[in-house]
Amino acid sequence: MPQGKIIKALSGFYYVLTEEDQVIQCRGRGVFRKNKVTPLVGDEVVFQADNELEGYILEVFERKNELVRPPIANVDQAILVFSAVEPGFSTALLDRFLVLVEFNRIRPIICVTKMDLTTSDEKEEIHNYAKQYRQAGYEVLLTSSETETGVDQLIPMLEGEISVFAGQSGVGKSSLLNVLRPDLELKTDDISSHLGRGKHTTRHVELIKVGNGLVADTPGFSSLEFTDIEAEDLNYCFPDIEQISENCKFRGCLHLKEPKCAVKEAVETGELPQYRYEHFQQFLQEIKDRKPRY
Known part of the structure; x- marks a missing residue:
């Protein structure tokens, strides 16, 4: 039986990219509904x-990871797109994305867009944040879709990978993809001056060929919940805090009120940025306050 990868799911149809580079329109067999398996973009099937128009998916192979919002599976890396301005750069939202990506064992790449629109003070602030996130172990790119600055650094990172582009609405995900693949002519919208955020321009998840890689342009969203993450998992989702915590006196230290906590000491000395620690505390409290699921 032939195998392939789902590159688009729309209106009950699944579009499967074959090993021969054909795209076959398929439906899911009833067995999936019975077994509560929903094929996702990114699935190997x-x-x-x-x-080309009348195919049926018979089997979905085991996934190495899956995301709920956006619904996609088997992702290698996440390009977290955040604008320097319009909307303004948010470390709180970025850290939230990073935690979810780390939890799903997906490699994150931070991509800051609209650098051409920054004032000198804003540019300096973004460069400082970039330095801190690089020190935390993250890859950070500073780009502009308008001038195409920094985009050449991103292209080789996409080769041979399944990458998901994710971020808040209006940060320029579609504009960035239009630079990578001008023929796509993806729809973009300006920021709504009334709402202060972008309109959703991407309506569904679809894998797009960029060079020898596949890239998912996903619907923008601005709220993310830690539904599956437990308190003890959070440490591993902050690689900088995880590394520092090896020097904590107590194993399983939550870095709150425990004595001889290396993480709290790192904040005091400036080794760990204050905002990273505050976000860790905030997310931990959010997880603790979460209603139990039965």
Whole structure:
């Protein structure tokens, strides 16, 4: 039986990219509904088809990871797109994205857009943040879709990978993809001056070929919940805090009121940025306050 990868899911149809580079329109067999398996973009599948418009997915292979919002599976890396301005750069939202990506064992790349629109003070602030996130172990790119600055650094990172572009609405994900693949002509919208945020311009998840890689342009969203993350998991989702915590006196230290906590000491000495520690505390409290699921 032929195999392929789902590159788009729309209106009950799944579009499967075959090993021969064909795209076959398929439906899911009823067995998936019965077993409560919903095929996702990114899934490796077995299918049968008599032609390009009438195929059926027979089997979904085991996933190495999956995201709920956006609904996509088997992601290698997440390009977290955040604008320097319009909307303004938010470390709180970025750290929230980073935690969810780290929890799903997806490699994050931070991509700051609209650098051409910054004042000298804003530019300096973004460069400082970039330095701090690099020190935390993250790859950070400073880009502009308008001038195409920094985009050449991103292109080789996409080769041979399944990458998901994610971030708040209006930060320029579609504009960035239009630079990578001008023929796509993806729809973009300006920021709503009334709401102060972008309109959703991407309506569904779709994997797009960029060079020898596949890139997902995903619907923008601005709220993320830690539904599956437990308190003891959070440490591992902050690689800088995890590394520093090896020197904490107590194993399983939550870096709150425990004595001889290396993380709190690192904040005091400036080794760990105050905002990273505050976000850790905030997320930990959010997880603790979460209503139990039965």
